[in-house]
Amino acid sequence: MRRKASFPMTALADRPTVPSPASALVCRNCGAEYPLGAQHACFECFGPLEIGYDAAALARVTREQIEAGPHTLWRYAGLLPVGQSPATRVESNTGMTPLIRADRLADELGFTAPIWIKDDSANPTHSFKDRVVSVAITAARELGFERIACASTGNLANSVAAHAARIGMPSIVFIPSDLEPAKIIQTAVYGGTLVGIQGSYDDVNRLCSQLSEEDEFEKTGFVNVNIRPYYAEGSKTLGFEVAEQLGWRLPGQYVAPMASGSMLTKINKAFKELVTAGLVDSATWKVFGAQSAGCSPIATAFDAGVNDVTPVKPTGIAKSLNIGNPADGPYALDAVRASGGAMAAVGDDEIREGIRLLARTTGVFAETAGGVTIAVLRKLVEQGRIDTSVETVVFNTRDGLKTIDAISESGAPTAVIPPTLKGMREAGLL
Amino acid sequence: MRRKASFPMTALADRPTVPSPASALVCRNCGAEYPLGAQHACFECFGPLEIGYDAAALARVTREQIEAGPHTLWRYAGLLPVGQSPATRVESNTGMTPLIRADRLADELGFTAPIWIKDDSANPTHSFKDRVVSVAITAARELGFERIACASTGNLANSVAAHAARIGMPSIVFIPSDLEPAKIIQTAVYGGTLVGIQGSYDDVNRLCSQLSEEDEFEKTGFVNVNIRPYYAEGSKTLGFEVAEQLGWRLPGQYVAPMASGSMLTKINKAFKELVTAGLVDSATWKVFGAQSAGCSPIATAFDAGVNDVTPVKPTGIAKSLNIGNPADGPYALDAVRASGGAMAAVGDDEIREGIRLLARTTGVFAETAGGVTIAVLRKLVEQGRIDTSVETVVFNTRDGLKTIDAISESGAPTAVIPPTLKGMREAGLL
Numbered sequence: 090m091r092r093k094a095s096f097p098m099t100a101l102a103d104r105p106t107v108p109s110p111a112s113a114l115v116c117r118n119c120g121a122e123y124p125l126g127a128q129h130a131c132f133e134c135f136g137p138l139e140i141g142y143d144a145a146a147l148a149r150v151t152r153e154q155i156e157a158g159p160h161t162l163w164r165y166a167g168l169l170p171v172g173q174s175p176a177t178r179v180e181s182n183t184g185m186t187p188l189i190r191a192d193r194l195a196d197e198l199g200f201t202a203p204i205w206i207k208d209d210s211a212n213p214t215h216s217f218k219d220r221v222v223s224v225a226i227t228a229a230r231e232l233g234f235e236r237i238a239c240a241s242t243g244n245l246a247n248s249v250a251a252h253a254a255r256i257g258m259p260s261i262v263f264i265p266s267d268l269e270p271a272k273i274i275q276t277a278v279y280g281g282t283l284v285g286i287q288g289s290y291d292d293v294n295r296l297c298s299q300l301s302e303e304d305e306f307e308k309t310g311f312v313n314v315n316i317r318p319y320y321a322e323g324s325k326t327l328g329f330e331v332a333e334q335l336g337w338r339l340p341g342q343y344v345a346p347m348a349s350g351s352m353l354t355k356i357n358k359a360f361k362e363l364v365t366a367g368l369v370d371s372a373t374w375k376v377f378g379a380q381s382a383g384c385s386p387i388a389t390a391f392d393a394g395v396n397d398v399t400p401v402k403p404t405g406i407a408k409s410l411n412i413g414n415p416a417d418g419p420y421a422l423d424a425v426r427a428s429g430g431a432m433a434a435v436g437d438d439e440i441r442e443g444i445r446l447l448a449r450t451t452g453v454f455a456e457t458a459g460g461v462t463i464a465v466l467r468k469l470v471e472q473g474r475i476d477t478s479v480e481t482v483v484f485n486t487r488d489g490l491k492t493i494d495a496i497s498e499s500g501a502p503t504a505v506i507p508p509t510l511k512g513m514r515e516a517g518l519l
Numbered sequence: 520m521r522r523k524a525s526f527p528m529t530a531l532a533d534r535p536t537v538p539s540p541a542s543a544l545v546c547r548n549c550g551a552e553y554p555l556g557a558q559h560a561c562f563e564c565f566g567p568l569e570i571g572y573d574a575a576a577l578a579r580v581t582r583e584q585i586e587a588g589p590h591t592l593w594r595y596a597g598l599l600p601v602g603q604s605p606a607t608r609v610e611s612n613t614g615m616t617p618l619i620r621a622d623r624l625a626d627e628l629g630f631t632a633p634i635w636i637k638d639d640s641a642n643p644t645h646s647f648k649d650r651v652v653s654v655a656i657t658a659a660r661e662l663g664f665e666r667i668a669c670a671s672t673g674n675l676a677n678s679v680a681a682h683a684a685r686i687g688m689p690s691i692v693f694i695p696s697d698l699e700p701a702k703i704i705q706t707a708v709y710g711g712t713l714v715g716i717q718g719s720y721d722d723v724n725r726l727c728s729q730l731s732e733e734d735e736f737e738k739t740g741f742v743n744v745n746i747r748p749y750y751a752e753g754s755k756t757l758g759f760e761v762a763e764q765l766g767w768r769l770p771g772q773y774v775a776p777m778a779s780g781s782m783l784t785k786i787n788k789a790f791k792e793l794v795t796a797g798l799v800d801s802a803t804w805k806v807f808g809a810q811s812a813g814c815s816p817i818a819t820a821f822d823a824g825v826n827d828v829t830p831v832k833p834t835g836i837a838k839s840l841n842i843g844n845p846a847d848g849p850y851a852l853d854a855v856r857a858s859g860g861a862m863a864a865v866g867d868d869e870i871r872e873g874i875r876l877l878a879r880t881t882g883v884f885a886e887t888a889g890g891v892t893i894a895v896l897r898k899l900v901e902q903g904r905i906d907t908s909v910e911t912v913v914f915n916t917r918d919g920l921k922t923i924d925a926i927s928e929s930g931a932p933t934a935v936i937p938p939t940l941k942g943m944r945e946a947g948l949l
């Protein structure tokens with residue numbers, strides 16, 4: 090009699106399809122290495138840690154493997170620190186958002202090369218935060234955490250609470266108690282624990298750092314504190330997707346918004362790792378960073394030619410970018426300068442006009458951060474600091490439905506008339 | 520010397536991949552047939568027309584053709600009346616929205632079989648209207664229209680304006696002038712012509728019917744008036760996707776919200792056409808319809824056992840379902856009764872609880888229409904009118920960000936505390 094296979098098929102399905110290519114936690118400041126785990130600062134110099142990879146493991150990943158994967162960011166599991174096993178992977182249908190060719194926008198801005206909009210408003214909670222949270226919660230599971238937490242002023246809170254609800258993991262989200270009611274509703278609806286803190290975002294963040302050291306929070310993963318190195322890697326998938334969607338090649342330029350500065354640097358890291366992995370041909374690209382004038386500490390340091398980012402007190406309508414003391418500011422400066430790119434900042438009226446310009450030329454309705462990015466692109470063109478003959482990818486990272494109030498003055502109909510043909514004629518519409 | 524190919528490659532790429540399977544416009548009332556074109560009512564009996572198909576053409580479509588297509592609703596071009604040629608196809612990255620297995624929702628409702636949420640909030644303007652508009656604007660192009668128009672109270676206006684902006688086609692959208700400012704902004708941002716009408720939605724609709732007869736509007740396609748038969752077919756892609764995402768099979772039950780009743784009937788039509796095309800095995804399924812108590816003319820007719828739908832004056836928070844005189848009501852009654860399914864209606868408090876139940880068990884934040892559908896599912900279980908041992912698909916057709924105000928009382932944090940460990944302890948969180 091033929092012997093039955095000795096392993097159950099379900100367990101086989103749960104096995105990692107490829108091993109994790111992550112090899113260590115590496116200090117971005119001094120280069121010290123640590124074993125993989127829930128650690129975010131260097132014991133030597135207190136510098137921030139990031140995930141280091143085994144180049145040989147990256148080189149084993151093929152385009153065919155990726156293309157055979159799910160239509161979500163997990164197709165890139167071979168290039169991420171976690172999520173190789175479908176059993177731990179948190180699948181929230183995040184990623185593989187549209188890359189939209191914006192010919193009419195290119196025409197208006199005087200580009201002779203294509204402009205592409207990477208539209209991350211298509212993620213489940215309508216911001217790129219779903220990427221970092223997908224990877225962070227998967228890491229939390231793999232590292233043995235039993236609860237997920239974050240400090241946030243909006244989009245991150247929303248994404249953490251939604252992901253926790255999706256997989257049935259307890260969550261505890263900390264927000265400033267004076268947040269706009271709409272933002273509180275968007276998080277509270279998922280039913281996790283939501284704690285309003287009487288203080289600023291900095292106060293919330295500091296409390297989370299303290300809590301992560303407490304015994305009662307030993308089994309709690311704070312996505313942007315103790316598992317931040319994993320969390321931040323999620324943004325790389327924006328870069329991976331752009332390359333695949335362009336037919337496995339890199340654009341000559343990209344423009345990204347900056348809050349902490351992390352996302353911009355991770356897209357750059359993604360492009361480098363794609364070259365290391367042999368998934369795209371070696372190439373050069375320029376990196377451009379966008380901030381709002383109400384909170385432009387990184388762009389200000391860029392203009393001043395200095396490496397130190399001086400903290401500011403944020404103002405202005407682009408609230409999702411309002412981080413006055415940006416943790417990754419120096420690394421964003423490095424990435425942009427090393428590439429030969431530039432940074433710029435734009436005021437609230439320019440941001441609103443950026444939202445409208447993108448909407449009417451592409452049908453994409455962006456949150457204020459997207460308005461910042463488009464307005465900065467326009468400003469860079471006017472200043473002659475970006476090459477309009479080079480193919481350019483612009484990152485739209487959040488959905489306009491999140492900040493409708495910011496463009497409330499755009500809300501008037503073209504005409505208001507009685508329901509008659511006569512009314513149409515008198516308004517010149519017939 | 521070898522002769523050069525006589526056709527340019529670009530023209531080749533624009534050729535239809537498959538011919539259109541549509542054969543005629545068919546009256547849903549008397550069965551009279553008309554040639555394909557911009558006509559929506561029967562000359563014989565004034566009944567509504569729908570697209571008829573050549574069964575042999577449907578049968579030529581294969582799973583492999585579909586799976587090799589784009590990750591959007593256009594993968595089903597072989598089963599749609601238009602869009603076979605990439606040159607006319609309006610590609611807005613609509614469709615292929617997630618089908619989410621909702622095990623924790625199933626547990627709460629006492630289901631022993633799986634419940635799946637078809638989450639259409641993932642479309643570009645975050646409602647299923649992007650499906651009907653994608654197909655309608657493609658039809659408008661193929662039929663030679665040069666401008667697109669609609670009568671709407673919100674989601675449809677939003678989608679039409681966004682699609683027109685995407686392809687650079689002029690648009691004229693008619694709305695009641697007393698619409699909520701947020702809804703006006705969401706449409707106005709795309710820059711098309713937006714006309715506020717001093718009257719009700721019925722007045723707006725009537726004016727659009729009149730305008731479609733005027734010479735000045737000869738080249739204007741009103742998506743839900745003169746090209747409605749094409750428009751309505753877009754909803755079928757919800758059914759096609761469910762079947763493909765289940766591994767080319769049909770669920771035993773589905774629950775869909777009803778406004779005009781059109782979408783529910785088109786999903787049913789899609790399932791039938793999949794069987795005709797041989798893409799799924801012959802099967803039976805039950806259809807369930809959901810309305811809000813504030814506007815339940817179809818569910819009321821169902822309960823009364825009559826075929827005539829008596830118009831009502833809509834009230835309640837589920838505004839996107841508030842069509843008091845539903846055009847497809849009788850056809851929805853037919854579909855549900857013929858299948859052995861049922862209908863129910865739920866009040867505003869139940870709708871809000873439905874939104875929260877879905878959010879906390881799946882991470883999906885639904886608009887009020889989704890709350891209606893989940894609450895009706897729960898009610899049908901309580902009444903013993905739906906079989907909890909049969910696999911069930913529930914359609915969530917719009918995004919919660921569109922109706923945040925409807926659940927504003929859900930917006931309170933679990934606790935509000937000072938930013939200290941002491942504050943955490945006193946709140947019992949540490």
